[in-house]
Amino acid sequence: xxxxxxxxxxxxxxxxxxxxxxxxxxxxxxxxxxxxxxxxxxxxxxxxxxxxxxxxxxxxxxxxxxxxxxxxxxxxxxxxxxxxxxxxxxxxxxxxxxxxxxxxxxxxxxxxxxxxxxxxxxxxxxxxxxxxxxxxxxxxxxxxxxxxxxxxxxxxxxxxxxxxxxxxxxxxxxxxxxxxxxxxxxxxxxxxxxxxxxxxxxxxxxxxxxxxxxxxxxxxxxxxxx
Amino acid sequence: xxxxxxxxxxxxxxxxxxxxxxxxxxxxxxxxxxxxxxxxxxxxxxxxxxxxxxxxxxxxxxxxxxxxxxxxxxxxxxxxxxxxxxxxxxxxxxxxxxxxxxxxxxxxxxxxxxxxxxxxxxxxxxxxxxxxxxxxxxxxxxxxxxxxxxxxxxxxxxxxxxxxxxxxxxxxxxxxxxxxxxxxxxxxxxxxxxxxxxxxxxxxxxxxxxxxxxxxxxxxxxxxxx
Numbered sequence: 001x002x003x004x005x006x007x008x009x010x011x012x013x014x015x016x017x018x019x020x021x022x023x024x025x026x027x028x029x030x031x032x033x034x035x036x037x038x039x040x041x042x043x044x045x046x047x048x049x050x051x052x053x054x055x056x057x058x059x060x061x062x063x064x065x066x067x068x069x070x071x072x073x074x075x076x077x078x079x080x081x082x083x084x085x086x087x088x089x090x091x092x093x094x095x096x097x098x099x100x101x102x103x104x105x106x107x108x109x110x111x112x113x114x115x116x117x118x119x120x121x122x123x124x125x126x127x128x129x130x131x132x133x134x135x136x137x138x139x140x141x142x143x144x145x146x147x148x149x150x151x152x153x154x155x156x157x158x159x160x161x162x163x164x165x166x167x168x169x170x171x172x173x174x175x176x177x178x179x180x181x182x183x184x185x186x187x188x189x190x191x192x193x194x195x196x197x198x199x200x201x202x203x204x205x206x207x208x209x210x211x212x213x214x215x216x217x218x219x220x221x222x223x224x225x226x
Numbered sequence: 227x228x229x230x231x232x233x234x235x236x237x238x239x240x241x242x243x244x245x246x247x248x249x250x251x252x253x254x255x256x257x258x259x260x261x262x263x264x265x266x267x268x269x270x271x272x273x274x275x276x277x278x279x280x281x282x283x284x285x286x287x288x289x290x291x292x293x294x295x296x297x298x299x300x301x302x303x304x305x306x307x308x309x310x311x312x313x314x315x316x317x318x319x320x321x322x323x324x325x326x327x328x329x330x331x332x333x334x335x336x337x338x339x340x341x342x343x344x345x346x347x348x349x350x351x352x353x354x355x356x357x358x359x360x361x362x363x364x365x366x367x368x369x370x371x372x373x374x375x376x377x378x379x380x381x382x383x384x385x386x387x388x389x390x391x392x393x394x395x396x397x398x399x400x401x402x403x404x405x406x407x408x409x410x411x412x413x414x415x416x417x418x419x420x421x422x423x424x425x426x427x428x429x430x431x432x433x434x435x436x437x438x439x440x441x442x443x444x445x446x447x448x449x450x451x452x
Contacts, residue, residue: 015250016246016249016250017243017246017247017250017418020242020243020246020285021243023242023283023285024241024242024243024283024285024391027282027283027284027285028283043283043284043285045285045286052288056253057249057250057253057254057269058253058269059246059249059250059253059269059271059287059288060271060287060288061285061286061287061288062278062285062286062287062288131419132419133417152419163419164417164418164419165250165417165418165419166395166418166419166420167419169392191359191390191391192243192390192391192392193357193358193378193389193390193391193392193393193430194392204419
């Protein structure tokens with residue numbers, strides 16, 4: 001069996017981790033399966049024009065051109081970021097996604113990538129989530145989408161949507177788990193030094209657990225030599 | 227007050243998230259402080275030759291050249307990755323780090339970036355951690371370093387070292403917290419949709435918490451429309 005082709009779509013103003021998180025999870029899974037003699041993933045970051053993308057943070061990421069429309073894409077991942085508004089107006093990109101997505105085995109969105117998917121009609125009639133800051137916009141602009149602002153990720157048939165940024169790592173681990181089993185996904189998580197694979201049903205609105213500085217002083221005292 | 231200059235050092239074969247995680251945390255903190263009229267960070271990914279870096283996963287990242295040695299760097303971050311062995315042999319890079327690091331306010335390493343820091347003598351006589359898979363090598367090659375393979379991150383004076391990959395995000399949040407307070411760091415974590423800021427003292431050997439598929443079926447049934 002050939003490696004599955006994962007195509008991550010970016011654009012200027014993407015959130016770096018929306019692309020890099022899934023990229024590293026799929027690449028890590030390939031390392032794990034290669035060591036076991038199995039097949040994995042071929043991962044690519046692509047964009048409308050190809051070339052260097054300037055992320056929202058200022059980081060520069062290299063992207064390849066959009067694959068030919070007749071090529072088989074296994075998993076299409078749409079990244080989010082502040083540039084998603086401009087990406088939605090990129091007719092070449094939207095036309096390519098509209099042509100390719102229906103023939104992919106599955107489509108996944110990270111963060112505000114859900115807005116790009118909705119623009120391409122991929123979320124019509126489906127339950128979907130997005131970054132908590134974008135859920136209102138998604139629901140308002142696309143009444144055909146059943147927006148649930150709460151979960152870390154949602155699977156609705158062959159379309160998976162995730163909450164913001166780091167939730168894309170959880171989503172990618174879930175996709176790897178679906179393809180290759182829990183053991184491979186857990187091994188990737190361990191290499192990435194993640195403790196917690198968040199299931200889709202967990203709320204994205206949980207406040208970050210933060211050990212207050214004062215309460216942490218015994219730990220700090222033990223750790224630091226000032 | 228001017229923005230603090232954060233310089234992240236990469237090389238071919240770096241782990242993308244070792245650089246992208248801290249980059250996004252510092253950039254995110256700048257967005258938060260800018261909205262409040264305060265100063266933040268100016269973040270740069272640099273490398274020995276500048277230009278495109280090919281990460282361990284195959285992803286391409288743009289880097290600038292090494293800053294002039296007389297420029298003030300606030301925070302120097304050394305990323306890890308499978309290319310760290312070659313980076314340690316890059317005499318121009320090692321010489322630059324040796325010259326610049328002593329004048330930085332602080333130095334931080336992510337993952338196997340600790341090996342590069344040790345190569346440059348920055349960890350001599352200090353407690354340090356690294357990715358669990360590299361701790362034995364670090365201790366063996368550098369007996370002057372007190373390696374603790376357990377924590378998520380360690381602060382020893384002005385040198386901070388972290389465990390692998392995603393631990394770099396925790397470390398960067400700790401640096402932001404140290405500079406700008408818990409509220410700013412927590413706001414960044416919330417935008418990144420992180421639930422848990424792991425304190426340095428937490429072990430990196432915790433097995434990933436994974437809800438077995440069978441146990442997750444009620445959640446899956448509620449979430450999925452197959």
